[in-house]
Amino acid sequence: MATMDETADRFAAEASEIADQPRVDHQLIAEMVTAGARVLDVGCGDGALLHLLSDNRGTDGRGMEVSRENVNACVARGLSVIQGDADVDLDDYPDKAFDYAVLSLTIQATRYPKTVLENLLRISRHAIVSFPNFGHWQIRTSLLLTGRMPQTRNLPEAWYDSPDSHLCSIVDFAKLCEAVDAEIEEAVAFNSWGRRLPINRSIGLQNLFGERAVFLMKKS
Amino acid sequence: MNADTSPQLKAVDGTSLDEVNNPTSPVVEFTDGPGLKLEGGQVLSPFKIAYQSYGELNADKSNAILVCHALTGDQHCANVHPITGKPGWWELLIGPGRPIDTNRFFVICPNIIGGCMGSSGPASIDPATGKAYGIDFPVVTIRDMVEAQVHLIDYFGIDQLFAVVGGSMGGMQVLEWAACYGDRVFAAVPIATAAWHSSQNIAFHEVGRQAVMADPDWCNGDYLREGKVPRRGLAVARMAAHITYLSEEALQQKFGRNFQDRDDRSFSFDADFQVESYLRYQGSTFVDRFDANSYLYITRAMDYFDLAARYDDILADAFRGTKTRFCVVSFTSDWLYPTRENKEIVQALNAVAANVSFVEIESDKGHDAFLVNEPEFFATVGGFIQAAAKRRGIAEASN
Numbered sequence: 001m002a003t004m005d006e007t008a009d010r011f012a013a014e015a016s017e018i019a020d021q022p023r024v025d026h027q028l029i030a031e032m033v034t035a036g037a038r039v040l041d042v043g044c045g046d047g048a049l050l051h052l053l054s055d056n057r058g059t060d061g062r063g064m065e066v067s068r069e070n071v072n073a074c075v076a077r078g079l080s081v082i083q084g085d086a087d088v089d090l091d092d093y094p095d096k097a098f099d100y101a102v103l104s105l106t107i108q109a110t111r112y113p114k115t116v117l118e119n120l121l122r123i124s125r126h127a128i129v130s131f132p133n134f135g136h137w138q139i140r141t142s143l144l145l146t147g148r149m150p151q152t153r154n155l156p157e158a159w160y161d162s163p164d165s166h167l168c169s170i171v172d173f174a175k176l177c178e179a180v181d182a183e184i185e186e187a188v189a190f191n192s193w194g195r196r197l198p199i200n201r202s203i204g205l206q207n208l209f210g211e212r213a214v215f216l217m218k219k220s
Numbered sequence: 221m222n223a224d225t226s227p228q229l230k231a232v233d234g235t236s237l238d239e240v241n242n243p244t245s246p247v248v249e250f251t252d253g254p255g256l257k258l259e260g261g262q263v264l265s266p267f268k269i270a271y272q273s274y275g276e277l278n279a280d281k282s283n284a285i286l287v288c289h290a291l292t293g294d295q296h297c298a299n300v301h302p303i304t305g306k307p308g309w310w311e312l313l314i315g316p317g318r319p320i321d322t323n324r325f326f327v328i329c330p331n332i333i334g335g336c337m338g339s340s341g342p343a344s345i346d347p348a349t350g351k352a353y354g355i356d357f358p359v360v361t362i363r364d365m366v367e368a369q370v371h372l373i374d375y376f377g378i379d380q381l382f383a384v385v386g387g388s389m390g391g392m393q394v395l396e397w398a399a400c401y402g403d404r405v406f407a408a409v410p411i412a413t414a415a416w417h418s419s420q421n422i423a424f425h426e427v428g429r430q431a432v433m434a435d436p437d438w439c440n441g442d443y444l445r446e447g448k449v450p451r452r453g454l455a456v457a458r459m460a461a462h463i464t465y466l467s468e469e470a471l472q473q474k475f476g477r478n479f480q481d482r483d484d485r486s487f488s489f490d491a492d493f494q495v496e497s498y499l500r501y502q503g504s505t506f507v508d509r510f511d512a513n514s515y516l517y518i519t520r521a522m523d524y525f526d527l528a529a530r531y532d533d534i535l536a537d538a539f540r541g542t543k544t545r546f547c548v549v550s551f552t553s554d555w556l557y558p559t560r561e562n563k564e565i566v567q568a569l570n571a572v573a574a575n576v577s578f579v580e581i582e583s584d585k586g587h588d589a590f591l592v593n594e595p596e597f598f599a600t601v602g603g604f605i606q607a608a609a610k611r612r613g614i615a616e617a618s619n
Contacts, residue, residue: 078604092570
């Protein structure tokens with residue numbers, strides 16, 4: 001399961017190329033989280049989001065991360081992080097243990113995205129999930145024109161190298177929310193340059209122009 | 221000290237020492253009060269605790285770290301050992317500027333009850349008879365060790381320990397502290413340990429105990445009164461146990477099939493191989509510093525350890541409502557207390573939404589990895605301690 005981590009690293013590296021500042025989805029997540037909340041960051045990577053949340057929002061943060069190197073680095077930096085796998089280890093947590101459970105750019109690399117989302121909604125009052133949007137117009141046109149699996153700035157690997165086994169579009173994800181009785185509290189789409197798409201626009205437009213999305217949900 | 225009531229402890233330079241009844245460490249004797257109520261039902265009174273301390277307790281007594289030693293360890297964690305002359309067993313972790321910085325923290329390391337380095341144990345003098353307890357000493361448990369430490373912490377007037385840290389059996393004490401006195405432990409670092417002793421671990425201990433008891437010089441436990449020491453039995457116990465502290469890979473790398481002081485087989489039962497010579501050395505030096513009955517008592521205490529048993533076998537209930545911050549550490553090549561068993565502790569802590577970090581350190585050193593130079597391990601513990609100290613509001617080291 002080093003793959004989830006590779007995904008996160010890939011996006012992190014890419015994001016830091018764009019600008020030497022927090023990842024856009026991290027900024028959005030930080031805005032969604034209330035100050036002082038208890039937060040679990042699933043797939044926390046090098047702990048960048050936990051640091052951001054702790055510094056800006058004063059959260060009581062915990063992390064789960066699959067890569068041993070990342071976990072050890074996080075703990076050495078003073079973060080509360082355990083080595084674990086979103087597909088397996090979320091089962092350990094009791095109901096409503098956290099105010100927020102965050103899964104940033106990781107759900108597409110899990111084996112059972114639906115179970116993972118159900119677990120997030122079970123163990124926390126609010127779940128926050130960010131993911132790359134497979135409904136973006138460039139992906140659609142790429143598949144249409146070349147007849148091959150799209151490779152874009154957001155999804156650079158060939159299909160056989162990609163850790164992403166469960167890619168979805170914004171509309172797909174909204175449907176999954178319905179399927180697991182999740183009420184969408186906020187949904188924001190944005191592009192690689194961090195420009196946010198107006199959230200009052202239709203989901204169809206977000207699905208066409210958003211390269212990534214962040215959903216804030218709770219169990220309805 | 222009367223020679224026939226003390227074990228034949230000898231320093232490497234040949235000078236006689238009696239660390240059992242006249243230790244170089246400070247000793248606190250608990251003569252008044254209710255004594256130490258043991259899990260087995262008996263009361264040990266009076267009793268004494270020998271300890272080493274490093275650094276200074278701050279004004280509000282918030283910077284104390286209790287270090288719990290393992291089976292064959294003792295209180296000399298960060299100073300030269302009075303018998304062996306070797307550096308402290310955690311000297312790399314504890315000291316000025318070390319991950320557990322004694323310029324910042326007040327570190328206390330007591331000898332466990334049942335030990336043989338100054339705390340009450342089977343080799344120490346029973347005040348009622350004026351002779352060594354021997355196997356009349358009551359069987360003690362990990363819980364009893366912790367209760368004795370509570371007396372010591374009260375003696376220092378410390379309400380809450382900043383941290384309790386320990387590996388192996390020391391880790392079991394850390395877990396007991398967190399379970400029984402969670403409000404007195406701000407941070408807990410159980411390392412290479414388990415919440416219960418496995419069948420395999422009990423089996424190894426039984427081999428060790430039988431080796432001791434099979435030695436005629438054990439004299440049914442009365443060897444101190446007989447003026448003897450079951451050296452061979454205890455050495456064999458140590459040799460067998462020492463194998464379990466290493467890993468197959470580490471042994472193979474270190475010794476392979478190399479011969480010791482010869483080029484070929486001797487066609488005898490000499491120590492032809494380096495690994496044999498190494499184990500014999502480990503066995504014989506251990507006997508110089510450890511009491512055989514203590515070894516029986518302490519291994520028994522570990523075998524009896526099953527933290528969940530008091531909570532209807534639900535380990536999570538041992539930690540329910542805990543405010544303590546935990547950092548659990550395991551090592552990849554440790555097959556005595558494998559990652560799986562350490563992770564059970566983490567799962568129990570997660571089940572009560574405790575604040576827990578968990579790292580598995582890559583090492584080929586086996587169980588002993590927590591005692592050797594593993595920079596990643598030190599970085600982890602140091603990082604956790606520093607972050608917790610900041611959260612606790614403990615002042616940084618002044619120099």
